Amino acid sequence: MSPQQPQILAIIGQGYVGLPLAMAAVDAGWTVIGVDNFEVKVTQINSGSSPVEDVSDSQLKAALSKGVYKATNDFSSVSQASVITICVPTPLDDKREPDLALLRSAAKGIAPFISNETLIVSESTSYPGTLRDIIIPIVNKLKPEASKTVYFASAPERVNPGDPVWNQKNTPRLIGSIDNASQTRALAFYESICDAAVSVSTPEVAEAAKLLENTFRLVNIALINEFTQLCAASGINVNEVIGAASTKPYGFMPFRPGVGVGGHCIPVDPLYLTWWARQKGTRAEFVEFAASINQQMPMYVANRALSLVDSDIKNPKVLILGVAYKPGVGDVRETPVSELRDHLVTQGADVAWHDPLVPMWDGSKPVDLGWDCDVAILATNQPGVDVEKLISKGVQILDCTNSIKNLNGVTSL
Numbered sequence: 417m418s419p420q421q422p423q424i425l426a427i428i429g430q431g432y433v434g435l436p437l438a439m440a441a442v443d444a445g446w447t448v449i450g451v452d453n454f455e456v457k458v459t460q461i462n463s464g465s466s467p468v469e470d471v472s473d474s475q476l477k478a479a480l481s482k483g484v485y486k487a488t489n490d491f492s493s494v495s496q497a498s499v500i501t502i503c504v505p506t507p508l509d510d511k512r513e514p515d516l517a518l519l520r521s522a523a524k525g526i527a528p529f530i531s532n533e534t535l536i537v538s539e540s541t542s543y544p545g546t547l548r549d550i551i552i553p554i555v556n557k558l559k560p561e562a563s564k565t566v567y568f569a570s571a572p573e574r575v576n577p578g579d580p581v582w583n584q585k586n587t588p589r590l591i592g593s594i595d596n597a598s599q600t601r602a603l604a605f606y607e608s609i610c611d612a613a614v615s616v617s618t619p620e621v622a623e624a625a626k627l628l629e630n631t632f633r634l635v636n637i638a639l640i641n642e643f644t645q646l647c648a649a650s651g652i653n654v655n656e657v658i659g660a661a662s663t664k665p666y667g668f669m670p671f672r673p674g675v676g677v678g679g680h681c682i683p684v685d686p687l688y689l690t691w692w693a694r695q696k697g698t699r700a701e702f703v704e705f706a707a708s709i710n711q712q713m714p715m716y717v718a719n720r721a722l723s724l725v726d727s728d729i730k731n732p733k734v735l736i737l738g739v740a741y742k743p744g745v746g747d748v749r750e751t752p753v754s755e756l757r758d759h760l761v762t763q764g765a766d767v768a769w770h771d772p773l774v775p776m777w778d779g780s781k782p783v784d785l786g787w788d789c790d791v792a793i794l795a796t797n798q799p800g801v802d803v804e805k806l807i808s809k810g811v812q813i814l815d816c817t818n819s820i821k822n823l824n825g826v827t828s829l
């Protein structure tokens with residue numbers, strides 16, 4: 417199949433997924449309209465300041481100045497597009513169940529402006545049936561009468577923000593559509609911007625595959641987190657064990673322990689799966705159990721850190737290093753470090769934090785490494801944190817990231 421001739425692409429949502437996609441499409445020759453309903457972000461982007469680490473200001477400025485990209489909050493601009501991709505958040509509600517309000521509002525926002533023969537693709541992560549049962553009925557109800565033919569596909573985004581190797585271009589893209597005509601167009605579109613587009617038989621297969629991928633990570637991280645507690649209780653270094661097991665050339669894949677799981681994907685997507693299972697009258701008990709193991713990790717880490725402090729100190733001062741959910745990004749969504757901080761505070765600790773990529777967190781500001789503490793917890797190995805400075809001051813460190821090797825004063829998780 418020959419790639420689609422680049423024309424105008426509209427991307428709904430200009431965040432961690434939408435903005436890098438916009439730049440990848442610009443590189444492939446598309447003219448891109450980035451629609452976002454958050455006006456402050458639209459203004460920031462149009463001023464040439466990128467809100468995400470995977471897009472540099474210079475890359476963004478180049479696209480803006482060539483006139484091949486602009487951000488807007490005007491949904492009517494999608495009428496110019498031959499392809500519209502939806503990249504809005506799919507979080508959990510306060511019952512920890514799928515919250516598709518933003519996805520619904522994005523579908524409602526674009527529907528009245530869709531031109532005839534437009535391809536609509538959902539890239540947002542959600543449970544199987546979301547494209548067919550939620551997005552398509554909204555669009556079909558609200559689209560202009562003249563737009564008789566609209567094509568629909570699901571192509572869940574797999575991007576891993578901050579990853580130096582895998583990006584929008586070289587990560588194979590799964591594509592499942594509602595009919596052959598939609599699939600032909602969706603494959604041609606993604607072949608124009610990605611190295612490999614992989615066809616699956618339905619949107620539901622693509623949606624389910626995305627949940628499987630992230631649930632696979634959740635359960636393996638849970639296994640290692642449980643195994644870590646067992647090793648620590650037995651005086652065995654779990655990271656050495658993982659390294660040893662990794663020498664097996666087949667059938668084993670290393671996962672590392674940590675404070676828990678965070679971000680918009682690993683703690684969230686498996687709960688879309690468990691909810692979906694319940695809707696089908698069944699249970700995903702294995703996944704539920706894995707999620708609960710990971711949720712216990714912040715308390716385990718808090719207890720391990722406090723065990724390093726002299727028991728005479730009633731209100732130990734604890735410095736948390738790295739509060740983003742993973743290294744290289746400033747993203748604190750669902751970070752397990754929130755729970756860690758809360759457990760420490762509940763146990764009487766005076767807690768401060770340091771993270772070069774996070775200027776503000778939960779209404780508080782970071783401290784510098786000179787902050788006097790009884791113990792430090794390396795929760796996320798952010799670039800630019802001078803851990804050796806703390807070690808040279810004699811501060812005890814609990815390393816949850818397996819990044820400090822063989823140094824006195826450092827305890828591994």
Ligand SMILES: NC(=O)c1ccc[n+]([C@@H]2O[C@H](COP(=O)([O-])OP(=O)(O)OC[C@H]3O[C@@H](n4cnc5c(N)ncnc54)[C@H](O)[C@@H]3O)[C@@H](O)[C@H]2O)c1
Nearest residue numbers: 429430431432433452453454504506518521522540541573
């Ligand atoms: N962040 C990741 O690592 C990642 C990776 C793969 C898939 N995903 C999935 O991609 C989707 C988007 O995630 P993200 O991390 O890019 O989110 P994000 O919060 O970084 O960006 C989403 C953007 O959408 C905008 N928005 C929200 N509702 C809107 C609406 N109705 N109309 C227009 N704009 C709207 C927000 O203002 C925001 O700028 C989610 O389903 C997520 O699960 C995320």
